[in-house]
Amino acid sequence: METLQKFCLSLLVTLLLFSCNKDNKEASLKSLKFSQKHYQGTKINLNALAKAIELDATNEDPWREYSIPFLKRGIPHIWKKNMDKAIELNAKEWQGYRGYNYLWFYRDYKKAIADFNALDTITPNFIDAPQGHSVNYWRGIAYLGLNDYKNSIYYFDKYIAKETKDTGEDWVEMTAFLYKGIAHYENRNDSLALQSINKLLKYTNSTYADGNYYKALILEKRNNHDEALKLIDLAITNYKEGYYNNRPYVETLRQIYMEDLLLIKERLNKK
Amino acid sequence: MNTKKILKIIAWIFSALVLVVLCFYAYYNYLLKHQHIPNNGEVSHSADYIDPKKALLNEGFKVCNENFIVQYYNPETATYSEGKNGLRKFVLSNYKNNNYTDSGYLNIRFVINCKGEAGRYIIHENNLDLEPHNFDKDLVSQLFKITAQLKKWNPNFVHDEYRDSYMYISYRIENGNITEILP
Numbered sequence: 001m002e003t004l005q006k007f008c009l010s011l012l013v014t015l016l017l018f019s020c021n022k023d024n025k026e027a028s029l030k031s032l033k034f035s036q037k038h039y040q041g042t043k044i045n046l047n048a049l050a051k052a053i054e055l056d057a058t059n060e061d062p063w064r065e066y067s068i069p070f071l072k073r074g075i076p077h078i079w080k081k082n083m084d085k086a087i088e089l090n091a092k093e094w095q096g097y098r099g100y101n102y103l104w105f106y107r108d109y110k111k112a113i114a115d116f117n118a119l120d121t122i123t124p125n126f127i128d129a130p131q132g133h134s135v136n137y138w139r140g141i142a143y144l145g146l147n148d149y150k151n152s153i154y155y156f157d158k159y160i161a162k163e164t165k166d167t168g169e170d171w172v173e174m175t176a177f178l179y180k181g182i183a184h185y186e187n188r189n190d191s192l193a194l195q196s197i198n199k200l201l202k203y204t205n206s207t208y209a210d211g212n213y214y215k216a217l218i219l220e221k222r223n224n225h226d227e228a229l230k231l232i233d234l235a236i237t238n239y240k241e242g243y244y245n246n247r248p249y250v251e252t253l254r255q256i257y258m259e260d261l262l263l264i265k266e267r268l269n270k271k
Numbered sequence: 272m273n274t275k276k277i278l279k280i281i282a283w284i285f286s287a288l289v290l291v292v293l294c295f296y297a298y299y300n301y302l303l304k305h306q307h308i309p310n311n312g313e314v315s316h317s318a319d320y321i322d323p324k325k326a327l328l329n330e331g332f333k334v335c336n337e338n339f340i341v342q343y344y345n346p347e348t349a350t351y352s353e354g355k356n357g358l359r360k361f362v363l364s365n366y367k368n369n370n371y372t373d374s375g376y377l378n379i380r381f382v383i384n385c386k387g388e389a390g391r392y393i394i395h396e397n398n399l400d401l402e403p404h405n406f407d408k409d410l411v412s413q414l415f416k417i418t419a420q421l422k423k424w425n426p427n428f429v430h431d432e433y434r435d436s437y438m439y440i441s442y443r444i445e446n447g448n449i450t451e452i453l454p
Binding site for chain 1: 306307308309310311313314315316317318319342344354355356376378380395397399400401402403437439440441443450451453454
């Protein structure tokens with residue numbers, strides 16, 4: 001009889017806990033949804049996210065969403081604390097994304113690569129695409145940031161080969177050709193750099209300032225100053241029309257500016 | 272009962288109904304907002320907020336609209352008047368590594384007002400693992416002075432007007448050397 005009483009009591013407690021837990025999870029999702037109706041980083045948005053976390057700390061979404069406004073506003077320690085928590089709860093989903101953040105917002109190339117590599121370990125035989133691009137593409141950029149040209153080119157080649165096989169070369173992210181070209185150029189291999197830059201210009205109908213800029217630099221080195229000057233003029237037009245490599249929130253890697261183009265033009269005009 | 276009286280009654284009923292609806296709406300909104308505030312402490316400000324009382328070089332600095340300070344990247348990036356290259360050149364040519372051994376991120380946040388003036392600075396110091404860390408005081412003081420000398424900015428332009436915006440400069444430092452200037 002006593003055992004039966006104990007059993008019933010335990011069952012009741014378990015059911016109650018389960019029901020509270022379920023209620024909290026639902027309430028947490030409601031707070032998360034409410035937060036998403038308000039501009040990121042506002043007081044009301046942050047409070048709703050904090051409430052969502054308070055109600056259910058096992059859901060990674062509010063942790064991650066709480067971190068983002070601090071990433072974009074230059075407050076790293078708050079970003080880090082919350083982003084790490086999201087990864088602790090769901091590394092498969094967010095470790096690549098943290099790598100992307102390390103790459104662009106902190107220029108911490110080693111930490112970015114470590115995150116992309118960790119993601120490979122979590123999802124063997126699968127190429128993840130945090131923020132819409134293959135980890136191999138991101139790794140190519142990160143290694144270029146470290147001036148490790150060999151690895152940078154290796155990962156760009158890997159990315160381009162896979163994309164070309166799966167969907168066709170015209171589906172390759174065009175900046176992969178640009179950055180691969182830059183890696184070859186900085187590694188003093190102008191012929192291979194030109195091959196890659198020509199690919200970039202092919203897929204942008206020659207209307208891309210960075211492509212024309214690097215091609216002009218290579219032609220200048222080959223003493224083809226007239227052609228280089230034409231390309232720089234074209235690059236200036238492209239730049240004015242907004243066709244150049246840039247990204248939101250932060251300066252992109254190896255970003256060029258109008259003054260860089262004008263400087264080359266001035267130099268070429270003197271030759 | 273004449274028409275005038277009937278209309279008067281209808282107007283009263285209508286007004287009462289509108290009042291009830293408004294009260295209900297206000298109460299609903301109160302409940303809605305209240306239910307999304309954490310019990311373990313309300314977040315008191317937006318993520319970007321810089322307390323003018325605690326900020327550096329806030330005296331004499333005026334924003335155009337205290338209630339509408341946008342982010343530097345919305346919709347177009349608020350920029351330094353001499354461009355990113357100009358900013359980099361100014362900072363790097365003035366900064367001197369006085370045998371500092373620090374590594375980490377020294378982030379200086381501030382406000383660019385609608386006239387393109389900078390003020391209301393706050394400093395965040397973190398190590399390379401993005402944990403709070405105190406840098407050499409001389410390094411902080413030197414970089415702050417240099418940053419505060421970046422006077423002329425292109426203000427943000429939103430909804431047909433120049434606006435105040437929050438801005439930040441992040442210095443990645445390795446062994447006392449500036450290796451990156453972001454964003």
